[in-house]
Amino acid sequence: MTEQLSLFAPEKTAPEGLRYAAEFIAPALERELIGQISALPLQPFQFGAFEGKRRVASFGFRYDYTLQRLQSAEPIPEWLLPLIEKVEAFGGPSTKIAQVLCTEYDVGVGIGWHRDKPHFDRIFGLSLGSPCKFRFRRAIGEKWQRYTLEAAPRSLYMMAGESRRVWEHSIPGVEAPRRSITFRTMADQKR
Ligand SMILES: O=C(O)CCC(=O)C(=O)O
Numbered sequence: 001m002t003e004q005l006s007l008f009a010p011e012k013t014a015p016e017g018l019r020y021a022a023e024f025i026a027p028a029l030e031r032e033l034i035g036q037i038s039a040l041p042l043q044p045f046q047f048g049a050f051e052g053k054r055r056v057a058s059f060g061f062r063y064d065y066t067l068q069r070l071q072s073a074e075p076i077p078e079w080l081l082p083l084i085e086k087v088e089a090f091g092g093p094s095t096k097i098a099q100v101l102c103t104e105y106d107v108g109v110g111i112g113w114h115r116d117k118p119h120f121d122r123i124f125g126l127s128l129g130s131p132c133k134f135r136f137r138r139a140i141g142e143k144w145q146r147y148t149l150e151a152a153p154r155s156l157y158m159m160a161g162e163s164r165r166v167w168e169h170s171i172p173g174v175e176a177p178r179r180s181i182t183f184r185t186m187a188d189q190k191r
Contacts, residue, residue: 017161024156037102053109060099101182108173120184123159127151130176136167
């Protein structure tokens with residue numbers, strides 16, 4: 001689609017580099033993962049002096065907003081390893097997941113507009129428990145071009161290319177409790 005045409009139908013133009021797989025895992029595994037996440041010592045997301053409403057646990061690495069640095073975190077737990085293998089297979093040869101973030105969103109909780117930290121390269125997200133509107137936007141002149149991915153429970157998205165580097169993403173407050181597992185590769189392992 002040409003840029004001119006895409007400006008006439010911005011909602012229909014998916015960001016370059018975004019991939020989506022419905023039913024990436026089975027319902028039984030989804031239930032198991034929700035149980036594992038509920039058992040984690042989840043903490044409110046810390047953004048410097050501010051606390052977000054979503055609750056998170058980081059593995060491998062975590063970004064410290066006060067120090068503005070990547071810090072090492074707890075090692076990735078064993079129960080995540082088979083899932084990581086499946087995500088790496090989806091990502092293709094040389095995909096190496098080094099960081100995992102488990103997030104719990106209660107009803108009404110979402111995440112604001114952002115791009116992930118540049119320390120990371122590709123981002124994969126598994127949705128659990130309920131759907132969400134995964135929104136994208138990028139500035140075109142003085143306007144926003146927008147796209148919404150309906151991320152269904154058990155689905156996986158991958159952000160690479162422009163969807164990762166250029167577009168911002170956000171999730172409006174969810175209508176039912178949602179959990180997600182975010183898998184990230186490191187920027188210095190870029191091919
Ligand atoms: O819950 C999700 O799928 C997205 C999480 C996210 O964008 C983030 O933690 O930076």
